[in-house]
Amino acid sequence: MISSYSDLIQASRGQQEAQRLLFVFCRAELPDEASDEEKAAFERGEGGALTPVICVDKTPDEAPEFQGLVEESRTTGQAWDVVFVAAMSGRGGMAPSTDEAQQPLTMMVESIRLGHISHYLPLDATGSAVSLN
Numbered sequence: 001m002i003s004s005y006s007d008l009i010q011a012s013r014g015q016q017e018a019q020r021l022l023f024v025f026c027r028a029e030l031p032d033e034a035s036d037e038e039k040a041a042f043e044r045g046e047g048g049a050l051t052p053v054i055c056v057d058k059t060p061d062e063a064p065e066f067q068g069l070v071e072e073s074r075t076t077g078q079a080w081d082v083v084f085v086a087a088m089s090g091r092g093g094m095a096p097s098t099d100e101a102q103q104p105l106t107m108m109v110e111s112i113r114l115g116h117i118s119h120y121l122p123l124d125a126t127g128s129a130v131s132l133n
Contacts (some may be wrong), residue, residue, distance in 0.1 A: 005066035005085075005127035012060045012087055018095035020088045021063065022105050024112055024120075025054040025073055025080035050117075052109045053078040057101040066127030082130060084112055084120035 002008050012019040028048040030039060041047040054076055063069045073080060086108055088096045108120065117132060124130050 002121060003129045005123055008085060008121060009060050009064060015089065018090040018093060019060055020096040020101050021058055021060060022086045022088065022101060022108055023056050023083055024052050024109055025083045026050040026112060027053050027079055028081045050082065050112060052112055053080055055105050055109055057098055057105055059095050083123050084117060085123060086120050
């Protein structure tokens with residue numbers, strides 16, 4: 001069971017093939033057409049829509065600690081609330097390249113925009129897994 005970023009890194013290093021991790025950082029936003037009830041829930045930290053603001057791919061060795069990833073994301077100036085993570089397996093002991101990750105990363109962003117998030121690991125700003133409903 002993966003419950004944190006460090007669990008994810010450990011699991012990725014235990015895979016038979018080298019891995020490339022895909023990250024999509026999202027900000028929670030309140031839709032323009034939100035009802036008063038939805039606005040109140042959002043103020044309590046519930047609900048809202050997740051909008052992708054940053055995406056990046058890295059090998060586990062390029063991002064061994066979550067704090068380094070957080071610091072790198074801050075340099076973009078984009079605030080975020082949750083990051084979704086997926087992994088790609090390589091072949092022949094080689095991790096997929098950044099070029100090979102571009103199409104899956106683009107598809108991941110679009111999937112998240114549509115609300116299809118069940119295939120990804122959501123992490124909060126501390127690197128802990130979160131449950132999203």
